[in-house]
Amino acid sequence: MVETTAVVVIGGPPINKSVAKYLPRYDYVIAADSGLHSAIDLGLRVNLVIGDMDSVDPAVLISAAANGVTVQRLPHDKDATDTELALLAAVAYGSQQIVLVTGGGGRLDHQLGILSAMQHQALKDCDVSALWDTARIQLLRGPGLCTIHGKVGEVVGLIAQHGDALGVTTDGLKWALNDETLEAHSSRGVSNELVATTATISLAHGQLFVIQPTALES
Template sequence: MTRTALVLCGGGPVRRPVPIPDAPLVVAADSGVVEAERLGIPVDLLIGDMDSAPPDAAERVRAGGGRVELHPAEKDSSDLELALEAARVRGVREILVVGGDRGRLDHLLANALLLAAPRFAELRVDAVLGEARLHVIRGERELEGRPGELVSLLAAGGPARGVRTRGLRYVLDGGDLLPGSSLGLSNEFSDERASVRVREGAILAIRPGGDAA
């Protein structure tokens, strides 16, 4: 069974190197197939309503041995949500989402929050969106960076209780991060390794990249 899924979504090209996992299950969410082709990655599953994928995308995926799962345009889940769920039910333990950061703000925010949805709580979820890297933190995670690199810690889906950090300039020592609070905004790596622990809840660690990194 494949342990890792690479999920590609739309939103324009990725503007930083993508750490492609070994032998992943590759799922393209609609126009994410364009990014897969740009990166030279064969697609195992193309999923979505195909409203933004090239007209011949499904044919190309099938010709390469992949499957296509077509959904109606009027549906209750976004194409990315369908792709994440498809990866989850196939038994993967880790998901890397790759896509752009252009287009509608509501889509970008919904995609970021979706990564921390409770039904994916048993999975290790990371993302590369445009120039930014995102990490979902439940329990404890160690992050590698460089001193001075920005990282923001935001509560996702509810309060994040008992947050403790090491290796960051501004230390959190058991306090809470609340939704809508800017307490965790614009922290910095003080070392090449940092750890974030949360007793209850979930945190989105966002590393903006670009000139801000």
């Protein structure tokens, strides 16, 4: 079965334009509100714009609609962010792989909300990752295996989410783990390093973020 890949571009601070070359082959592009501007800047052909449209340029939105982009306008007062609803739209499209693109920065509650939305239960069967300014973030759910690539000496962080990450085993990292536990609310997984250009992280139970803070060119 061929995986369907969606790219979700969200609003906020300007996006690192080198991100475009790190995108996988994709089938569908969703822009969350003013993420439409960033998607256009990256040269992406947008299929859907979703959100309350409080930050997108109306003229840009009208032009997009005239060029066949579907516009899904939502109420300003709602119980979910435009980012979360864009991710859910990617699931509704049938995507098995979802790559979120953000410039990072901005309000702290927005940033934490993005990380929370990436872990939405509706996305549990999807391969979810983010290109976050100069960082690459992958969500690893157990039981599962994650393979990463980079330069020797590059920093890698493993951060447990929603409880302890159990049975963590790594290969290719300086501080190796062998069927160990990364406890929730612990900083133990911060600032590991690649000792090879390819590394693997396996997880028996729980979930964690695999973060490469400098994986993308600035």
